[in-house]
Amino acid sequence: MAILELKNIYKTYNPTKEDKGEILDNINLNIEEGEFVAIVGFSGSGKTTLVNLINGLLKPTEGEVIFKGKPVEDTSHERGVIFQNYSLLPWLTVYQNIDMAIQEAFPKASKQEKDVRVKEHVEMVGLTHALNKYPKELSGGMRQRVSVARALSMNPEMIIMDEPLGALDALTRGNLQDEILKIWEVNKRTALLITNDVDEAMYMADRIIPLKPGPNATLGPEFKINIERPRNKTALNDNEEYKKTRIKIIEYLMDLGEKQAAKSTSSYELPDIQPKDFRWDTN
Amino acid sequence: MKDSIIRGIKFIGLGFLEPLIRLINKEEPKKNTREVMRKIVAPIASVFIFIGLWQLGSTSLYNKEAEYKIEAATRNQGEEAAAKLKACMESGDANCQPNTLPSPSQVYAAYQVLLEDHKQISADKEAFAEKTFEMNKKRVAQGKRAITYTGRPSFVDQIKTSLKTVFAGFLLALFIAVPIGIVLGLSKTLRGSINWIIQIFKPVSPVVWLLLVFMIVKTLTKNSDSDSSFIISFISVGLCSMWATLVNTAMGVSSVNTDYINVAKVLRLRPLQKIFKVILPASLPLIFTGLRITLSVAWMVLIAIELLAQSPGLGSFVWEEFQNGAMDSNSKIIVAMFVIGFIGFALDRIMLFIQNLVSFEKETI
Numbered sequence: 001m002a003i004l005e006l007k008n009i010y011k012t013y014n015p016t017k018e019d020k021g022e023i024l025d026n027i028n029l030n031i032e033e034g035e036f037v038a039i040v041g042f043s044g045s046g047k048t049t050l051v052n053l054i055n056g057l058l059k060p061t062e063g064e065v066i067f068k069g070k071p072v073e074d075t076s077h078e079r080g081v082i083f084q085n086y087s088l089l090p091w092l093t094v095y096q097n098i099d100m101a102i103q104e105a106f107p108k109a110s111k112q113e114k115d116v117r118v119k120e121h122v123e124m125v126g127l128t129h130a131l132n133k134y135p136k137e138l139s140g141g142m143r144q145r146v147s148v149a150r151a152l153s154m155n156p157e158m159i160i161m162d163e164p165l166g167a168l169d170a171l172t173r174g175n176l177q178d179e180i181l182k183i184w185e186v187n188k189r190t191a192l193l194i195t196n197d198v199d200e201a202m203y204m205a206d207r208i209i210p211l212k213p214g215p216n217a218t219l220g221p222e223f224k225i226n227i228e229r230p231r232n233k234t235a236l237n238d239n240e241e242y243k244k245t246r247i248k249i250i251e252y253l254m255d256l257g258e259k260q261a262a263k264s265t266s267s268y269e270l271p272d273i274q275p276k277d278f279r280w281d282t283n
Numbered sequence: 284m285k286d287s288i289i290r291g292i293k294f295i296g297l298g299f300l301e302p303l304i305r306l307i308n309k310e311e312p313k314k315n316t317r318e319v320m321r322k323i324v325a326p327i328a329s330v331f332i333f334i335g336l337w338q339l340g341s342t343s344l345y346n347k348e349a350e351y352k353i354e355a356a357t358r359n360q361g362e363e364a365a366a367k368l369k370a371c372m373e374s375g376d377a378n379c380q381p382n383t384l385p386s387p388s389q390v391y392a393a394y395q396v397l398l399e400d401h402k403q404i405s406a407d408k409e410a411f412a413e414k415t416f417e418m419n420k421k422r423v424a425q426g427k428r429a430i431t432y433t434g435r436p437s438f439v440d441q442i443k444t445s446l447k448t449v450f451a452g453f454l455l456a457l458f459i460a461v462p463i464g465i466v467l468g469l470s471k472t473l474r475g476s477i478n479w480i481i482q483i484f485k486p487v488s489p490v491v492w493l494l495l496v497f498m499i500v501k502t503l504t505k506n507s508d509s510d511s512s513f514i515i516s517f518i519s520v521g522l523c524s525m526w527a528t529l530v531n532t533a534m535g536v537s538s539v540n541t542d543y544i545n546v547a548k549v550l551r552l553r554p555l556q557k558i559f560k561v562i563l564p565a566s567l568p569l570i571f572t573g574l575r576i577t578l579s580v581a582w583m584v585l586i587a588i589e590l591l592a593q594s595p596g597l598g599s600f601v602w603e604e605f606q607n608g609a610m611d612s613n614s615k616i617i618v619a620m621f622v623i624g625f626i627g628f629a630l631d632r633i634m635l636f637i638q639n640l641v642s643f644e645k646e647t648i
Contacts, residue, residue, distance in 0.1 A: 057545055081549045087542045091564040100560060101550045154550070 002030040003158060003190050004054065009063035011049055023049045025216040027063070029209065031158075031190060038193040038201035039219070040249070041211030042257065047194045048084075050211070051162040054192065055081045068157075077105045080156030084163040086143040088135040088150075094122060095131050098150050105154035121149040124183065141172035148180065158190040165200065174233070177204060185229065198249055202242065203231060208249060212256055220256070223249050295636075299323060334387050341386040348381035385614040390621075393614030401437035408432050436595060438615075442622065445596035448513065449578075449585050449630075452520030456577050459521065460528035461570065465558070467529075468536025468566070485526040489584035493519040493591055512594040519588050524581035531573025535566030571638035578634055582627045597623060 009027035023046045031037050041047050052058040053065055056075040065072040067079065088097050098118045106114065122128055125145035135143055144164060151159060164180075165173045181204055184191055195201050201208050202225055210220040223245055227236070236242045285308050292300050302318030305311065349372055357365040371379040385393070411432045419429040436444070467474045496519045504511045539562050547561045589598025601619050604612040 055549060057548055075548045075551055077551060083542065083545070085542060087546045089543060089546065089561065089564070091567075092560070100552070100556075104550050104552055104556070150550075 003033045003068055004031040004192075005029070005064075005066040006054070007064045007066065009050075009053060009060045009065065011046075011053060011058070011061050022216050024053075024060075024218070026218045029219060031192060033190055034188045035207065036184065036191045036193070036205045038195060038205035038208045039211050040195055040198055040201050040208055040253070041217070042213045042253075043196055045211050045213040046217040047196075047211060048162055050217075051081075051160055051192075051194055055079050055160050077154045078157045080151035080154055080159045082144070082147050082151045082159065082161045082164045084166050086135070086140075086147045088143055088146055090135050093132050093134055094127060094138075094146050097135070097146060098122060098153050101150045101154050117153060121153040122146075124152070125149045125179065139172075140168050141176060144168065144176060145179070148176075148183070152183065156189065158192065159184075161191070161193045163194055163196065166196070173200070180204070181230070198246065198253070202246060202249070203233060203236065210249065210253055210256070220252065299326075337387055341384045341389075344383045345381060345386070348383040352381050382608065382613065385617060389614045390617045393611060394618045396611070397438040397615060397618060401439045404434065404437040404440070407434060438600065438619075441595060441597050441600045442626070444594075445585060445589065445598070446626070448517045448589065448594065448596055449520060449581050451513075451517035452524065452581050452585070453578050455518065455521030456525035456528060456581065457574065460525040460573070460577070461532050464529045464532025464570070464573075465536050465563070467533040469558070469562075471537075474533060474537065481526065481529060485530070487523075489519065489523045489587050490591060492522050493588050496522065497592070512592050516585070516588050516592040516594040516596075519592070520581050520585050523584045523588075524577045527576035527580060528570070528573035531576070532566065532570045535569030535573075536562055539565040568638070568642045571634070571642060575631060575634040575638065578630050579627060582623075582630055586623060 006027050006029040009024055010022070011024040012022045027050065029037075039047065039050065049058065053060055054067075054072070056065075056072050056079070067076075089100070092100065095118055098121055099114065102109075102114050102117050106117070109117070119128070119131070122131055125148055127142060127145055127149070130138060130142060135146070138146070148164070161180075165176055168176065177200060193201065193204060198208075206225060208223045208225060210223075212218050212220050225242075225245060227239060227242060285304060289301050289304055292298060292304075299322045302315045303323055306315040306319055352372075353365050353369055356368045368379055372381070411434075415430050423429055467477060493515065496515050500511055500515050500518065504514065543561050543565050547557045552560065585596070586598040586601065588594070589596040590602045591598075593599060597619055601616055604615045604619070
């Protein structure tokens with residue numbers, strides 16, 4: 001049974017106006033338990049709106065988001081979210097940021113249990129040395145690790161990642177991809193990754209679904225990545241299957257991009273004007 | 284060593300001394316000399332220019348007033364009286380000085396007079412306390428009220444009273460405006476429904492507030508022997524100055540970064556947790572900006588309110604001196620003006636310091 005189902009989602013921010021500004025249209029998606037799905041799309045194609053619909057921050061104008069058989073009405077501890085801009089609270093330390101999540105998710109646990117749980121998760125992302133540091137004292141990669149630890153500390157059944165590595169440099173990005181995968185492989189939670197990087201999606205996910213750019217963004221055909229885990233980044237480049245799928249996805253996306261570009265090229269009519277008295281002064 | 288000194292002076296708000304310390308340590312002499320000129324020498328020069336202009340202005344006003352006075356004396360009482368008056372003026376006798384803007388040196392002299400006066404009065408007070416110590420003990424034992432010093436307050440006593448009033452008013456403003464501001468910031472409906480009160484009462488002059496408070500407090504304190512002039516003045520100060528904090532708090536709370544709000548939602552924080560862990564810390568910088576404005580407004584209106592409420596303090600000091608009308612009084616008023624200015628400046632600095640301590644954005648203003 002699918003853990004998450006999106007049924008005919010339609011989302012617009014101003015439904016009554018003439019220019020409806022539709023963001024998403026006709027979105028259908030099923031995610032199985034334990035699966036790692038990536039949604040790849042151009043920036044501005046409505047990815048964040050889609051994520052917010054799934055985690056419960058927004059409600060669809062039409063259609064239904066169903067999680068574990070029940071429609072999503074609000075946010076829930078069962079769905080952990082990792083935001084693109086980390087969203088750590090700058091006035092709290094690493095410990096306090098994670099502790100805040102645990103306090104809410106496990107209100108009945110004893111003080112000691114909570115403390116152990118915070119430290120466990122900080123250790124998991126390798127930040128024990130920065131336990132009492134404030135976010136502004138950490139690098140971007142470290143901040144995102146805290147954010148990962150915070151999301152996982154609530155023990156969610158599904159992790160939703162909204163371009164989690166988008167703001168990081170290539171090296172940190174690679175490291176964090178590995179770390180997230182390692183953590184994911186330990187307890188195989190369902191994971192949804194939103195990204196604009198095809199290679200990242202292919203390295204991490206079981207299934208890739210392109211999001212056609214908005215307005216009226218909708219999901220394209222899915223691409224399965226049948227490569228055994230744990231995957232090796234260098235070996236992947238020589239994997240025939242990987243190469244083929246990669247070319248297919250990129251061609252599909254390029255195609256979409258060109259169509260989009262063609263739609264928006266309207267020709268300009270230049271005004272026919274000439275200077276009235278323009279002459280070369282030769283002296 | 285040097286770096287820790289620099290950090291220290293920056294911490295207490297004397298950052299402008301930094302280039303001087305660097306220069307003493309022979310660090311980048313060219314650049315630091317320029318910085319010293321710009322940040323230390325130029326401001327000091329401007330102080331001297333200010334005093335010079337003041338001296339020129341007061342001299343010309345003095346001459347004009349003196350001329351007029353002598354002319355009037357000649358017209359009314361004849362040459363002889365005029366000559367006498369002129370001699371009296373030149374001798375520097377305070378009784379026949381023309382009444383006009385005092386010169387810097389006169390103001391400085393008045394400052395010393397006030398200081399001397401303060402020493403005199405505090406000595407009197409001490410002597411009084413010593414004399415009545417035994418008797419007060421007995422009176423208290425008998426259940427009677429102790430005898431207190433009831434002499435004239437010195438200038439420094441007036442400053443203390445004013446500070447007490449302004450802090451009472453400020454605390455009142457804080458305890459009214461911050462909670463209401465938070466509630467207004469959280470609820471759009473409430474904000475919309477109460478907005479008219481804020482918009483209408485915000486621009487009301489301190490004088491009118493004083494009269495309103497007077498109407499209410501006068502009745503309420505009819506049968507008690509509490510110090511009603513103090514109560515009236517501090518409540519009016521609080522009511523006049525709380526608006527900046529109210530508006531800023533409401534704005535700060537209602538405009539918290541959506542990222543933080545989303546985090547609170549995703550973590551499913553309980554309402555109280557959400558307010559205390561997310562919304563309040565996020566709006567602290569704006570709340571403090573409001574409190575800073577409140578404190579400076581409170582200090583500014585305090586003088587006018589004390590003056591009207593007949594409540595002891597700097598305001599009534601200024602008013603009494605003005606009523607007094609002597610040349611010496613004018614100098615004392617100017618001394619009070621500088622004291623008011625310096626205290627207002629110091630209060631603002633203290634608030635800025637506290638703001639930097641508690642808010643998460645360390646690099647403010």
